Amino acid sequence: MSHIAILGAGLVGRLLALLLAKSSEQNVAPKISLFEQHDININHATGRVAAAMVAPLAESVIASTNIVAMGQQSLLLWPQLLQHLQLTTQLQQSGTLVVAHRQDHNELQHFVQRLKTSASQYQKLTSAQLQALEPELQGNFNHGLWLIDEAHIDNHQLYDETANALRGSNIHIVEQCKAHLIDEQLFVNQQPVDCDWIIDCRGMGAKDNLINPATPLRGVRGEVIRVYAPDVNLQRPIRLMHPRYALYIVPKANHQYVIGATEIESSDDKKPSVRSTLELLSAAYSIHKGFAEAEIVDIQAALRPTFMDNEPHIVSHGNRIQINGLYRHGYLLAPYVLQQTLMLLSQLGEPCSPFAVSVSPLNSTLVTQL
Numbered sequence: 001m002s003h004i005a006i007l008g009a010g011l012v013g014r015l016l017a018l019l020l021a022k023s024s025e026q027n028v029a030p031k032i033s034l035f036e037q038h039d040i041n042i043n044h045a046t047g048r049v050a051a052a053m054v055a056p057l058a059e060s061v062i063a064s065t066n067i068v069a070m071g072q073q074s075l076l077l078w079p080q081l082l083q084h085l086q087l088t089t090q091l092q093q094s095g096t097l098v099v100a101h102r103q104d105h106n107e108l109q110h111f112v113q114r115l116k117t118s119a120s121q122y123q124k125l126t127s128a129q130l131q132a133l134e135p136e137l138q139g140n141f142n143h144g145l146w147l148i149d150e151a152h153i154d155n156h157q158l159y160d161e162t163a164n165a166l167r168g169s170n171i172h173i174v175e176q177c178k179a180h181l182i183d184e185q186l187f188v189n190q191q192p193v194d195c196d197w198i199i200d201c202r203g204m205g206a207k208d209n210l211i212n213p214a215t216p217l218r219g220v221r222g223e224v225i226r227v228y229a230p231d232v233n234l235q236r237p238i239r240l241m242h243p244r245y246a247l248y249i250v251p252k253a254n255h256q257y258v259i260g261a262t263e264i265e266s267s268d269d270k271k272p273s274v275r276s277t278l279e280l281l282s283a284a285y286s287i288h289k290g291f292a293e294a295e296i297v298d299i300q301a302a303l304r305p306t307f308m309d310n311e312p313h314i315v316s317h318g319n320r321i322q323i324n325g326l327y328r329h330g331y332l333l334a335p336y337v338l339q340q341t342l343m344l345l346s347q348l349g350e351p352c353s354p355f356a357v358s359v360s361p362l363n364s365t366l367v368t369q370l
């Protein structure tokens, strides 16, 4: 029986552990260990702080065509992944609405010009069409854009559900404990751990242990505010185009909304600043006056693990596989990246079944074998 050690129970690590455990139920039986430096339920995990949008079109204005293509695949793969893992968390797919205040209308036009997608994937909206989709935006905006297929996930539910699933599985979970790699050897609690495969999903925690140190990892800081707003009824993520910052509001369960996000080139993980908080809350209030009476649930900051090319990379060398650089695209890309990881493992000799019916070949832009 082979032993697979997964380092980091963030978004990628926790889903991968569950997938491998599931594939072990299908006749192949590796022992799986999952090492996490915090509690697997910790509130300030990057993937919990995130807005969790699956937004390949909106991201296409800043992301490569490869990321957009992988994101489009992920939109199809998310429901299959959730079903395969028997999770009740749903992909909520009602599109994204992009708006700009009257004085910033050219920002909206500029956004449309930069979309790397076919025109059939979005619809330009008049004020009346906008109101039909989101009645509570009434009167605020003359025009809008609907990115029809985009989606988002209730990431708190996903994290809670996957934590329960992990605890109920036969995965060996080691929490509150940092994993270290020294000369290809895994150490936990200063003790060497014998394993056949090391799958490093530590995000920023892998910064000093990269398989290919020529492509360093940096943190891109993001700040978000989660509010409870019973006076607000928005059905889908709203993105506001603005000359100084791009803001989004993402509806979550129980009248909670995630308002975000700043994007600051810094690995400083200090608490959110007053400036960011003022800007985010003012912009949210300019979209919907109901945010005035909202209760602030959390104001949080986290670092997006990012390579210099802003692309994700799966790199393998010997018995080590490193999955990192998901930047602002963890939710956008997770199912695709996981599917590719399972295929890579199979190709390297560790049999594991893919979770989706249709399997695309290994993506040479994403996967590197050194």
Ligand SMILES: Cc1cc2nc3c(=O)[nH]c(=O)nc-3n(C[C@H](O)[C@H](O)[C@H](O)COP(=O)(O)OP(=O)(O)OC[C@H]3O[C@@H](n4cnc5c(N)ncnc54)[C@H](O)[C@@H]3O)c2cc1C
Pocket: 007, 008, 009, 010, 011, 012, 013, 035, 036, 037, 038, 045, 046, 047, 048, 049, 050, 051, 052, 053, 054, 177, 178, 179, 180, 201, 202, 203, 204, 205, 206, 221, 222, 223, 224, 260, 261, 301, 302, 303, 304, 305, 323, 324, 325, 326, 327, 328, 329, 330, 331, 332, 333
């Ligand atoms: C404000 C904000 C908003 C975002 N919004 C979106 C969005 O809308 N859509 C989207 O697609 N993406 C979004 N993201 C990005 C997404 O959250 C990340 O891409 C994703 O979390 C990366 O997943 P990961 O598993 O690679 O790393 P992480 O989620 O960072 O997980 C790494 C894990 O490894 C653990 N670890 C680190 N070092 C060690 C060690 N030595 N030993 C053991 N464990 C260790 C960490 O504690 C952590 O649990 C957002 C991010 C931020 C910050």
